[in-house]
Amino acid sequence: MTGTTLSLARPARTKPMSIDRGDRAYTVVVAALLGGAVLAIIYPLYFIVIASFSEPDAVNNGRVWVLPEGFTLDGYRRLLADPRVWRGVVNSLTYTSLATALSVALILTAGYALSRKELPWRNAITALFLVTLFFDGGMIPRYLVVKELGMLNTVWAMILPNAVAVWNLLIARTYFTSAIPVEVREAAYLDGASELKFFLRIALPLAKPLIAVMVLIHLVWNWNAFFDALIFLTDESKFPLQLVLRNILVQSEVSASGNLSSDLSSYAEQQRLGELIKYGMIVVSTVPLLLLSPFAQRYLSRGGVEGALKG
Amino acid sequence: MTTPMTAPGVLRRMSRLWQLYLLVLPALIYLVVFKFWPMYGVQIAFRNFNPIDGFSGSPFVGWQHFERFFASPQFDRVVGNTLTLAVVNLLVAFPVPILLALMINNLRDGRLRSFVRAVLYSPTFISTVVVVGMMYVLLSPRSGLINHLIGLFGGDPILFMGSPDWFRPIFVGSTVWQESGFQMVIYLAALAGIDQALHDAARVDGANSWQRIRNIDVPGILPTIVVLFMLAVGNLMNISFEKALLMQTPLNRETSQVIQTYVYQAGLQQAQFSYSAAIGLFNSVVNLALLVTFHLVVRRARRGWGGLR
Known part of the structure; x- marks a missing residue:
C-alpha cells in the first residue's frame, strides 16, 4: 500500500x-x-x-x-371527522402559500439588486444580511418584537418573522450574477429599458430554474414548520397542521379536547383506537410531501445544492 | 467597493440605479424589523425587562441574570447536555451520508441507483413533528413495533421515550434517519463532477472498487466534506432543539434538557424574559467562539496540507 x-x-x-x-x-x-x-x-x-x-x-x-x-377505516373516519385536522390543513395551506410567495419575492428582488456589481454600497448592504448568519437576537427578543408589533395570534406572525432566508438570498445573488450576461443588459439599455423593466421582463424569466427551486424549498419548510406557531399562536383555531399533529401525536391529546374519541364508551376503547388514529394521521400528513419528493429531488440536486456550495 | 470613484460619480450612479434600491428595500425593512430590532433587544439580558419600559428603558441590572444562570444547578446539566448531544450527533451523523453517497455512486445499474437514492432522500420531506410522532407510536412500550420485536426475542419492553439513557441514541438515530438523504445528495453531486476517465484508467490498470473509491472518489469529494463539516461545526450549538423539545418528557429531562429548550421553558412558559434572554445570549456567544476557533484551526491546518484550495 x-x-x-x-x-x-x-x-x-x-x-x-x-x-x-x-x-x-x-x-x-x-x-x-x-x-x-x-x-x-x-x-x-x-x-x-x-x-x-x-x-x-x-x-x-x-x-x-x-x-x-x-x-x-375507523382511524381515518375519526380523524377526518375532527374539525381540528381540517382547520389545520386550511391554516397550513394559507400560511404556506402566503409565506412562500413573500419569501421568494423578497429573495428574488433583493438577490437581483445585490447581484449588480455597479450598485454603490452593494457590499455594505450584503454585509448587513451576512451579519444575521452569525448573530441573532435569539428566541426571546424575537418573540418580544413580534408581540410588540401586535402580531401574536395573527397570520402575520406565520408569514413575516422568517420572510428572508439569507442563505437563499445569497444563492439567488450568485445565480443572477452568473445567469445574466452583461451584453444582454447593455442591449436592453440601448433599447431604453429601465432597471425595473429589465428585472421583470428579462432577469426573472431567465431565473425560472432558480424560482422553481426556491418555491419548492420554501413550500416544504413552511409546510413542515411548527415552532413559530408554537410560540406565536395560542388561539387553537389558528393552529397550522403541524401543531395539531404535535398535539395529537406527541402530546397524545387524542381525547383531551374531545373530538376524536370522546364518544367512545370506555378508556380501553380510547386506547385501542388512539394508536390507530395516530397511524392514520402520520399517513395523511406525510403522503402529499412524499409524492412531491421525486419531482423535488431532481430540481434540488441540480440547482439548489450546487448553488449553495458555490455561493 | 472595487473601483475608486468620486462623490459626484457615486451620486449619479445612485440616482440612475434608484430602482435597484427600491428592489432591495423590502428585504432591508424585513432585516431591520425582524433581525436588528431583536438584536437591539438582546440588551434585556442586562436589564429586568418589563413591557411598559421596553427594551431600552427597563432597569439595568448588569450581569445578574448571567450570574444566576452560572450558579444554578441547571447550568452544568444544561450546558453539558447540549455539548454532549451536539458532539455525538455530529460525530455519528456526519460520516453516514458520505458512506451512502460513495456506495450509491458506484452502483452500476442506473435504475437501482436512482431507486436507492430516491428512497434514502425521501425522509427529507417528513417534518420533525411527524418523525417524533413516529417515535412515540413505534417505540410505545405496549403497542409499539420495536417493543414487539424485542418481545419476539424474549426481551422485556423498554420505556424508550421515558428513559434518560435512551434519549441520545434515539435523537441521533433519528437525525441519521431523517437527514442523511439530503447531505448524501450534495455528496453525489460532487461525485458526479469527478472525471469518469480516472475510473476507466484505474480499471484498465486493474484497480478494484475499494481502491478506486479510496484513491479517486474520496480525494475528489474531500473539499465538499471540509465545507460541509465547517457548516456543521458552525451550527453545533443550534442542534435541532425543536426535536429535543418534541421528544422531551418529564421522565427524560435529565438528558433532554438542552440550552434552547431551557430558554423556551424559562422564557416563554414562565415569562422570565430577561433571565432566558441572558441564557440565549450565552448560547450565541459560545457558538460564535466555537466557530471562530474552528476557522482558525482549519486555516492553520490547510496551510499544513497545502493542497486543498
Whole structure:
C-alpha cells in the first residue's frame, strides 16, 4: 500500500488481493449496507401505512408485521371527522402559500439588486444580511418584537418573522450574477429599458430554474414548520397542521379536547383506537410531501445544492 | 467597493440605479424589523425587562441574570447536555451520508441507483413533528413495533421515550434517519463532477472498487466534506432543539434538557424574559467562539496540507 497519495499511475502495485475477490467482497458489503439502509427507511413507513387500516387489536398486540390484518377505516373516519385536522390543513395551506410567495419575492428582488456589481454600497448592504448568519437576537427578543408589533395570534406572525432566508438570498445573488450576461443588459439599455423593466421582463424569466427551486424549498419548510406557531399562536383555531399533529401525536391529546374519541364508551376503547388514529394521521400528513419528493429531488440536486456550495 | 470613484460619480450612479434600491428595500425593512430590532433587544439580558419600559428603558441590572444562570444547578446539566448531544450527533451523523453517497455512486445499474437514492432522500420531506410522532407510536412500550420485536426475542419492553439513557441514541438515530438523504445528495453531486476517465484508467490498470473509491472518489469529494463539516461545526450549538423539545418528557429531562429548550421553558412558559434572554445570549456567544476557533484551526491546518484550495 502506498498510503493516501493518489496512486493512479500504478494501482497494480497496490493490489492486495485479486480484483475478483476484492470486488466480490465489495459487492456483498455494499448490497448488505444499502439494502439495510433502504429497509430502515421503507419498513417503518410501510408498517405505519398497513397499521393505519389494520384491526387495532392485532397491531397493538404485535401480530402485524408484513401484511395488514383485518381491515378498518375507523382511524381515518375519526380523524377526518375532527374539525381540528381540517382547520389545520386550511391554516397550513394559507400560511404556506402566503409565506412562500413573500419569501421568494423578497429573495428574488433583493438577490437581483445585490447581484449588480455597479450598485454603490452593494457590499455594505450584503454585509448587513451576512451579519444575521452569525448573530441573532435569539428566541426571546424575537418573540418580544413580534408581540410588540401586535402580531401574536395573527397570520402575520406565520408569514413575516422568517420572510428572508439569507442563505437563499445569497444563492439567488450568485445565480443572477452568473445567469445574466452583461451584453444582454447593455442591449436592453440601448433599447431604453429601465432597471425595473429589465428585472421583470428579462432577469426573472431567465431565473425560472432558480424560482422553481426556491418555491419548492420554501413550500416544504413552511409546510413542515411548527415552532413559530408554537410560540406565536395560542388561539387553537389558528393552529397550522403541524401543531395539531404535535398535539395529537406527541402530546397524545387524542381525547383531551374531545373530538376524536370522546364518544367512545370506555378508556380501553380510547386506547385501542388512539394508536390507530395516530397511524392514520402520520399517513395523511406525510403522503402529499412524499409524492412531491421525486419531482423535488431532481430540481434540488441540480440547482439548489450546487448553488449553495458555490455561493 | 472595487473601483475608486468620486462623490459626484457615486451620486449619479445612485440616482440612475434608484430602482435597484427600491428592489432591495423590502428585504432591508424585513432585516431591520425582524433581525436588528431583536438584536437591539438582546440588551434585556442586562436589564429586568418589563413591557411598559421596553427594551431600552427597563432597569439595568448588569450581569445578574448571567450570574444566576452560572450558579444554578441547571447550568452544568444544561450546558453539558447540549455539548454532549451536539458532539455525538455530529460525530455519528456526519460520516453516514458520505458512506451512502460513495456506495450509491458506484452502483452500476442506473435504475437501482436512482431507486436507492430516491428512497434514502425521501425522509427529507417528513417534518420533525411527524418523525417524533413516529417515535412515540413505534417505540410505545405496549403497542409499539420495536417493543414487539424485542418481545419476539424474549426481551422485556423498554420505556424508550421515558428513559434518560435512551434519549441520545434515539435523537441521533433519528437525525441519521431523517437527514442523511439530503447531505448524501450534495455528496453525489460532487461525485458526479469527478472525471469518469480516472475510473476507466484505474480499471484498465486493474484497480478494484475499494481502491478506486479510496484513491479517486474520496480525494475528489474531500473539499465538499471540509465545507460541509465547517457548516456543521458552525451550527453545533443550534442542534435541532425543536426535536429535543418534541421528544422531551418529564421522565427524560435529565438528558433532554438542552440550552434552547431551557430558554423556551424559562422564557416563554414562565415569562422570565430577561433571565432566558441572558441564557440565549450565552448560547450565541459560545457558538460564535466555537466557530471562530474552528476557522482558525482549519486555516492553520490547510496551510499544513497545502493542497486543498
